[in-house]
Amino acid sequence: MTLILWTYDWVPQGPRGHVRDLRLRWACEEAGLPYTIATVRFEDRTGPDHLARQPFAQVPALQDGEISLFESGACLLHLAKKSAALMPPDPKGRAEVLEWVVAGLNSIEMVSVPWWFIGLSKPAENPLEGWLHARLTRLDAVLAHRPYLAAGRFTVADLLMADILRVPSLRAALGPWPALAAYTTRILGRPAFLKARQDQLDHFAAADAARGT
Ligand SMILES: N[C@@H](CCC(=O)N[C@@H](CS)C(=O)NCC(=O)O)C(=O)O
The missing domain is CATH 3.40.30.10 (Glutaredoxin)
Known part of the structure; x- marks a missing residue:
């Protein structure tokens, strides 16, 4: 079908x-x-x-x-x-994919989209900067120790997270988070x-x- x-x-x-x-x-x-x-x-x-x-x-x-x-x-x-290819069949792998898909949407994109939107009007200070930094710092710490978010290999959770992180202004801000920057570049290099x-x-x-x- x-x-x-x-x-x-x-x-x-x-x-x-x-x-x-x-x-x-x-x-x-x-x-x-x-x-x-x-x-x-x-x-x-x-x-x-x-x-x-x-x-x-x-x-x-x-x-x-x-x-x-x-x-x-x-x-x-x-x-x-x-x-x-997108999610392993075993229950543990599936649970990990599910939690990281929800984390991408509800813990990162929930902050990054309003941060980006406020940034469009170029305020002297973005009130969401600290919130976004805290989330990216934690995500960077996770990815400093493993190449993928879930199940030890590429899954749909990485696809989603890399798409969230590739917003240009966000990528420009990834400098202080080397694991996050390297991860995003690597996942976005996929054919x-x-x-x-x-x-x-x-x-x-x-x-x-x-x-x-
Ligand atoms: N939470 C929705 C967001 C969808 C969304 O923001 N779509 C944008 C395109 S990327 C859109 O349709 N924007 C037009 C609008 O909001 O009126 C999802 O992940 O599917």
Whole structure:
């Protein structure tokens, strides 16, 4: 069964290469899972069809036969159950992957996205700086002693964490955390990531051509 990954047909230049359907593309590429890309017109994202698949009018969403899912973390865990390339089959390995996927979303991205957003307005001081530093310091300490977050090898937890950490302003801030910087560079060097990223850039470039912009 071919999986369907939903994204927008078009987004402005800024987020290209960072739209979260990339997490799903990357996972499918790692696992060799067949998928196609389906699009909702950016202007139609608050229409009833898209709200039925993503209640916050966002992307990505995933369709797997009768199953329709939103939230990139939920979609990644769904994909991970299909392939040992993304998550080991043993209960201990699965538990570790689950905790680190949730940690990526709820302990790192929960801080990093608001930190990034506040930073866009270039305040003299970002009030979330200390909070983010504390989280990155702890994560750096974990990765100083092992190459991967869970199960002793690459899993979907690393895919997600590296995608969270690759926001440019965050990567620029990784200097004080050498293990974190090295980890992010290493995970982002994976061919499946490079392909997924290029495919997303090509997808939005094709949308420009179709719109004549
Ligand atoms: N928690 C959601 C966040 C999804 C999200 O922020 N999607 C962005 C694209 S990367 C989006 O759709 N932004 C448009 C909007 O929020 O209206 C997830 O991980 O799937």
